[in-house]
Amino acid sequence: MSRNATFWERRRAAVQAEEEAAVVAQQEAADAEHQQALAERSDEDILSELGLPHPDTLTKGDDFAAFMVKAVPEHLRKRALRKLWRSDPVLACVDGLNDYDDDYLTGSFNNAPIKTNYQVGKGLLEHVLDTMRPDEAATPIALDKEDILAEDAPREDPVELEEASAPDTPTVLAEAPDHSKPRRMVFYFDGGST
Structure with a gap:
């Protein structure tokens, strides 16, 4: 010591x-x-x-x-x-065994730096933020049974199809998970949750 x-x-x-x-x-x-x-x-x-x-x-x-x-x-x-x-x-x-002999620009185009989504100090933050934003395509859509079956059939005029079909039981697609709230882990022990 x-x-x-x-x-x-x-x-x-x-x-x-x-x-x-x-x-x-x-x-x-x-x-x-x-x-x-x-x-x-x-x-x-x-x-x-x-x-x-x-x-x-x-x-x-x-x-x-x-x-x-x-x-x-x-x-x-x-x-x-x-x-x-x-x-x-x-x-x-x-002999080519020196690390500083490597040409690190060989993967780039015309010796220009490679463009990536990576941001110094933030990582791939923009990509993560894009996946967390609510998307219009992720909203639930109501579909009829006939619409699902009609996908294989030849397409008709969409206006006529809407008028002809009456919504019996609409099928709702699964909702996108809500990323705005942080997720918490819940542990279950013998009697209850903590």
């Missing part, structure tokens, strides 16, 4: 973190000054001082690790790495 650090332990840790941050800041300042001084000199002078060959003369099998030292300026390091990638085709070969 871990215990809470005391005030003095937290204070010592904060002082140590401040000292480490000061050392890192001094090192970064020294590196920036060194890089600035190297930027003013020519590439040939820097390479001769460090004892490195020119990056453009390197071939497959040469030692590129010498260019990864902090003393080498960033632009020379990048030139050496570019030469390394071009020198060996195995290093430049993309």
